[in-house]
Amino acid sequence: MICFPYSPVLDYSLSSILQVYITAIPARFHCISTFKTRKKMNRFVVRSVMRGLINGRSYCSGSSSGSSSGHAYRSAIVGRSLQLSGQHNGVTFGGFEWRRMMSSAPASVEKATSEREEKTEKSAEEETKGKEVVTSSYWGISRPKITREDGTAWPWNCFMPWETYRTDLSIDLKKHHEPKNFTDKFAYRTVKILRIPTDIFFQRRYGCRAMMLETVAAVPGMVGGMLLHLKSLRKFQQSGGWIKALLEEAENERMHLMTMIELVQPKWYERLLVLTVQGVFFNAFFVLYLLSPKLAHRIVGYLEEEAIHSYTEYLKDIESGKIENVPAPSIAIDYWRLPKDATLKDVIIVIRADEAHHRDVNHFASDIHFQGKELREAPAPLGYH
Incomplete structure (x- = not known):
């Protein structure tokens, strides 16, 4: 000094x-x-x-x-x-x-120094932006201007307008696969047992329950699609469209989660629970799918049946006024092509219909395996959303 x-x-x-x-x-x-x-x-x-x-x-x-x-x-x-x-x-x-x-000499010195640093940072940012522009133009990768049907700019990067759809609400929500053999009964009982801690932890907080459900429901499609993809490469065989169908199922479930996050703010311990459950379930389902794809798809089918039940109870609470029927998030309006004045009730209805389609697809896939065939021998259903 x-x-x-x-x-x-x-x-x-x-x-x-x-x-x-x-x-x-x-x-x-x-x-x-x-x-x-x-x-x-x-x-x-x-x-x-x-x-x-x-x-x-x-x-x-x-x-x-x-x-x-x-x-x-x-x-x-x-x-x-x-x-x-x-x-x-x-x-x-x-x-x-x-x-x-x-x-004020020291103050003036500090001021001059800070101004010099700001100019340096600005010049560095401009230089970086210039490099980014040059890089993008060099590789020829640029996003074209995308608009909605009404001509307004498309605000989302996680999905495009051609990936949106209107859900088929005419699907039968009461379908149920009756357990017929040991594998079916094992799958059914496993799902019922898994529901017990969920009911105890979340009770009637269906927003948080849906968030947890979607973090789990998005795993099977990704695991199944990944393993079918590797099998197709390994055996030089087509998949019959099942790779794309299962990966789209995982993407659809992920969009359910992105919608629920707009409506529910999970607490820190709920986030920790999601992290734990996802890590355990992914690895367990991965091993299960390797050992028995028919059991894996049957379990997913029963999980989707439970999801339908949970969303039905969610709707009952909305209709009774226990849960406020708030306006639908903008991401849900664009993804499901809902009207601008759509509400939470409309969102839950379309999500429940999606779960019913996933139920049918997974029970169908399990039935194919029970017949001793491979999925590629029975083409994947189109428009399963």
């Missing part, structure tokens, strides 16, 4: 000026602790001394009764060399007032 002393000086010579800065015995002193301010101050004093060496021989060699201009110049040098902080301390010698100009 460098200390800059203050002391009255009787001699106006250059040696006295240097002595003020270096060796004078201080009566009062002020310490500047920051490195940038010390550096700026040192440069300032050196410039003042060099300016005196170049232009000030007259005031060094002249008598003590030199001209008033010489005295003023010498006073200015000493005064400027002592501009260290925000105070004014003055002593008068023979008609001359020597002032320790403690004005």
Whole structure:
């Protein structure tokens, strides 16, 4: 830490000026602790001394009764060399007032430094933007302008207008696959057991329950599609459209989750539960699908039946007024092509219909395996949404 002393000086010579800065015995002193301010101050004093060496021989060699201009110049040098902080301390010698100009020098230095840094950051940002533009134009990758049917700009990157659809609401919601053999009964009982802790934890908080349900329901389609994809590559066989069907199912379930997140703000422990359940379920279902695809699809079919039941109870609470029928999120309106004045009830109705389609597809896939056939031998259903 460098200390800059203050002391009255009787001699106006250059040696006295240097002595003020270096060796004078201080009566009062002020310490500047920051490195940038010390550096700026040192440069300032050196410039003042060099300016005196170049232009000030007259005031060094002249008598003590030199001209008033010489005295003023010498006073200015000493005064400027002592501009260290925000105070004014003055002593008068023979008609001359020597002032320790403690004005806004550090503040001005800091301001100039911050302005310089801002300019540097702006230039760096402009340079980065320029590079991004060059890179995009070099690779020839650019997104065309996409609009809605009414001509307004399309706001979403997670899905495109041609991926939207209107859900078939005429599907039978009461269909149920009766367990007939050991595999069916095992799948049915497994799903019923898994529902018990869910009912205890969420009770009738169907928004949070739906969030948890969708994080699990989006896993089977991804696992099944991935394993069928690898099997197709390994055996040089077509999949009969099942890879795309299962991956689209996973994407559809993910969009359910993105919609529910707009309506429900999960607590930290619910997020932790999602993380745990997803990690366990993904690995368990992956192993299960490798061992028995027919059991895996049957379990998913029963899970979708439970999802239909949960969304039906959700609708009952909305209709009874226990849950507020808020306006539908904009992402749901665009994804399901709902009217602009759609509400939460409309969103739950279309999501429940999607779950019914997923139920039918997975029970159908399990039936194919029970017949001793592969999925590619029975083409995947079209428009299963």
